[in-house]
Each structure stands twice: as C-alpha cells, then as structure tokens.
Amino acid sequence: MPEAGNPTDKATQTAYEKLAARHRPTAPAWGNLWRAFVIGGLICTAGQAVISFFEAHGYTPTTAAPPTVVVMIGLGSLFTGMGWYDALVTWGGMGGSLPITGFANSIVAPAMEYKREGPVMGVGAKMFTVAGPVIAYGLAAAFVVGAVRWFLGLAA
Amino acid sequence: MSTFLWAFLVGGGLCTLAQVVVDRTPLLPAHVMVLFVVAGAAAGGLGVYEPLVKLAGAGASIPLPGFGYTMVEGIGKAVRHEGFLGLLTGSLSAASAGIKAVVLFGLAASLAFHPRS
Numbered sequence: 001m002p003e004a005g006n007p008t009d010k011a012t013q014t015a016y017e018k019l020a021a022r023h024r025p026t027a028p029a030w031g032n033l034w035r036a037f038v039i040g041g042l043i044c045t046a047g048q049a050v051i052s053f054f055e056a057h058g059y060t061p062t063t064a065a066p067p068t069v070v071v072m073i074g075l076g077s078l079f080t081g082m083g084w085y086d087a088l089v090t091w092g093g094m095g096g097s098l099p100i101t102g103f104a105n106s107i108v109a110p111a112m113e114y115k116r117e118g119p120v121m122g123v124g125a126k127m128f129t130v131a132g133p134v135i136a137y138g139l140a141a142a143f144v145v146g147a148v149r150w151f152l153g154l155a156a
Numbered sequence: 157m158s159t160f161l162w163a164f165l166v167g168g169g170l171c172t173l174a175q176v177v178v179d180r181t182p183l184l185p186a187h188v189m190v191l192f193v194v195a196g197a198a199a200g201g202l203g204v205y206e207p208l209v210k211l212a213g214a215g216a217s218i219p220l221p222g223f224g225y226t227m228v229e230g231i232g233k234a235v236r237h238e239g240f241l242g243l244l245t246g247s248l249s250a251a252s253a254g255i256k257a258v259v260l261f262g263l264a265a266s267l268a269f270h271p272r273s
Contacts, residue, residue: 029179032175032179033172033175033176033179034172036168036171036172036174036175037168037169037171037172038168039171040167040168040170040171040172040219041163041164041165041167041168041171041215042164042168043167043218044163044164044166044167044168044212044214044215044218044219045160045163045164045167045214045215046214047163047167047213047214047215047217047218048159048160048163048213048214048215049160050214051213051214052159061210061213065217065226066253066254067253068214068217068218069217069218069253069254069257070253070254070257072218073254073257073258073261074257074261077258077261077262077264077265080265081265081268081269082269092171093171093175093178093185094171094172094174094175094178094185094188095168095171095172095175097174097185097188097189098170098171098174098188098189098192098219098220099167099171099218099219099220100218100219100220100222100223100254101218102189102220103189103220103223103258104258104261104262106186106189107258107259107261107262108258108261108262108265108266109271111262111263111265111266112265112266112269112270112271113271115266115270115271119266123262123263123266127259127262127263127266129186130186130189131258133186133190134189134190134193134220134223135251135255137190137193137194138190138193138194138197138223138224138227138247138251139227139247139248141193141194141197141198141224141227142197142200142224142227142228142230142231142246142247143231143243143244143247144197145197145198145200145201145228145231146201146228146231146232146235146242146243146246146247147243148201149201149228149231149232150235150240150243
C-alpha cells in the first residue's frame with residue numbers, strides 16, 4: 001500500500017475504505033448458491049426430459065447422450081441468440097454457466113458480439129475465448145487419464 | 157420419475173459447488189468451467205462419475221464435468237478397438253457431436269442474430 005503522508009489523502013482513503021466495506025458482499029452469499037442450484041437443477045431436468053424423449057424413441061441411455069447434448073446446445077444457442085441466456089447467467093451464475101447450455105452460450109455470445117471484427121479474427125477466433133481453454137484442457141486431462149488407465153491395463 | 161428428481165438434485169448440486177468456488181476464490185467463471193471439465197475427466201478415470209451418470213442421468217451428463225467424463229469414456233472405448241492410437245482419437249470422437257454442433261450454431265447465430273447492446 002502506498003504511504004499516505006498527506007493527512008487529507010489519509011482521510012480520503014479511510015472514507016473510501018469505509019464506503020467500499022459497506023458495499024462489499026458479506027460472505028457467504030447464500031442467495032448466489034440457491035439461485036445456481038435452482039437454475040442448474042432446472043436445466044438438467046430439461047436435459048433429462050430430452051433423454052427420456054430419445055429413450056421413448058428407441059435410444060438406449062448410452063446412445064441417447066450425444067443427441068441430447070446436441071439438442072441442449074441448440075437450445076442454449078437459441079436462447080443466447082434471442083438475448084435470454086445472458087439474463088439467466090446474470091441471475092443464476094454458475095447454474096447457467098456450468099451446464100452444456102452455458103458452454104454453448106460461451107461460444108455463441110462472442111460469435112455475435114465480435115461480428116464487427118470480421119469473420120476470421122472476430123467470429124472465428126473470439127468464439128473460442130472460453131471454449132478453447134475448456135476443450136484444450138479437457139482433451140489434455142482425458143489424454144493423461146486415458147494413458148494412465150491404459151498403462152495400468154484398466155481400459156483393456 | 158426418480159431420475160428427474162436426481163437430475164435436478166445432482167445437476168443443481170454441481171452448479172452450487174461451482175458457484176461456491178467462484179464466490180470463495182479469485183477464480184473467474186471461465187477458470188471454473190475448465191476446472192470442472194478436468195475434474196470430470198479425473199472422476200471418470202477413478203470410476204466415480206459413471207455411477208453418478210447412472211443415478212442422475214442428465215444431472216451428471218449435462219454439466220461440464222460430464223464433458224470431461226465423456227472424453228475419458230471415449231478414450232477407453234477407442235483404446236479397446238485401436239490400441240495406442242485410441243488415446244488420440246477417442247476423446248474427440250466421443251465429444252465430436254457436441255463440439256461440431258456448437259461451432260455450427262455459433263457461426264449460424266453470428267449470421268442470424270445481432271448483439272443486444
């Protein structure tokens with residue numbers, strides 16, 4: 001912290017700190033937690049309804065997973081395009097961001113936002129700002145886990 | 157019917173856990189998304205994520221840890237069929253439908269929609 005030699009500076013600083021302390025959220029933020037729980041729970045329940053739909057049309061729980069992911073990504077993209085998903089994330093926090101619909105939002109929102117920077121360095125590059133790290137480290141982690149299991153003979 | 161209840165509870169629970177990390181650490185939501193994909197891959201490798209998917213269905217497969225789990229499962233399957241090469245082909249094959257869909261939807265949305273602000 002810089003030295004506050006001037007008494008006026010010090011008084012200003014103290015006043016600022018008091019003001020900042022008053023506006024700082026008091027931990028724990030229970031409101032954030034139950035909103036994340038409700039939104040995340042509802043999105044996953046919707047996903048379960050999609051799985052049930054595919055299971056009713058001849059899919060097994062395993063084969064129903066990829067088309068369900070596609071449908072949920074489609075819904076997340078549509079809601080983002082309509083401008084509704086950002087409100088969901090603002091209210092529900094990680095309840096909106098952690099499901100695969102939030103992953104879709106993290107791609108579609110910058111794809112729309114950076115149109116003006118062009119189709120290559122704007123849309124093409126910026127859509128992976130969050131998804132790029134998620135895919136890169138997901139692939140790396142899966143490789144490490146898969147290699148360890150393979151060497152231990154667990155996957156054979 | 158109970159699968160729906162478990163989907164709500166487990167899916168909501170994972171999101172609550174992620175919210176705790178965002179609220180209590182300096183990590184940003186993007187960091188937590190990466191962290192949970194990696195955690196899902198690790199949990200898949202330890203064999204603890206599959207029972208969760210069996211119990212809670214979409215409650216475990218729709219949140220991002222399910223994405224990491226899917227990649228690990230894909231490698232397991234590919235290694236059984238192709239051997240060593242499966243370590244490279246398996247995870248993207250398993251995740252391909254989701255990744256390709258999200259890229260196509262992203263490009264389509266950039267043409268069809270305009271940002272609000």
